[in-house]
Amino acid sequence: MAMNVLGLIGWIVGWWALLYVLIVFLSPGFTFLFVLPLGYCAYRFVAQLGYFFPAIRMRRILRTYPWRIVEQVPHGLTEHPDVPGKKNGWFEFANPARSEQRIPLVFPTHFRTEWWHRRMAPRAGARLKQEIETVWFAGDPRLVGLIAAPARSGSGPRRLHVLEQWMPAGNGRILTDWGVTPDDIERGRRVGVSPAPAP
Structure with missing residues (x-):
């Protein structure tokens, strides 16, 4: 369960970090380079949410x-x-x-x-x-x-x-x-x- 939480936090932090680098340090011409990484972070965030229900169920079974x-x-x-x-x-x-x-x-x-x-x-x-x-x-x-x-x-x-x-x-x-x-x-x-x- 802890790894699921860490993974979720990691993808959120990664998405915001990429967005911060794009907005603060780069010109708008670099936006196309960040579309795929930002999209992948968003996809992994949603996928990580899908791991929570099985993890909670596993804990209930083990209890x-x-x-x-x-x-x-x-x-x-x-x-x-x-x-x-x-x-x-x-x-x-x-x-x-x-x-x-x-x-x-x-x-x-x-x-x-x-x-x-x-x-x-x-x-x-x-x-x-x-x-x-x-x-x-x-x-x-x-x-x-x-x-x-x-x-x-x-x-x-x-x-x-x-x-x-x-x-x-x-x-x-x-x-x-x-x-x-x-x-x-x-x-x-x-x-x-x-x-x-x-x-």
Whole structure:
């Protein structure tokens, strides 16, 4: 979150600094040289604003669910039979209530998933695939999750990304089949997920 704030401040300061140099030190003939840098600073400012909602959501997930390290998590970029619609990649995690049952979570958008996609691709080399053999996970796969790759030093998570539950919940019956309790639903609501209650 701090890096997002610093990035936002940096692009604002950069835009004003360029404008100051243009107005104070240069003649109007140099304006065309500053159009692209000023436009790029404005674009990056708007893009940086887009990072805040996911960062806030990640903090909410981490305040509600602890990190755990999971190995050999099934994943893919292809269609998953249990998840309708277009997906941007999926991971399957064990159901906390029924460990033999696996539940897929998907990347909700294509935004900032390139690093993950290169390692999840069927043609990825062994070295790339090895980087996601072990992942950090916080969340409940029946509702929402936060995935991260281990740092090279192994000391902590990096490349954090929110995963969402896209399986059709219908009238809440699937939640009952998954063993979701009222406490689980309440924890989900704390991170912004409002599943349909069971009938």
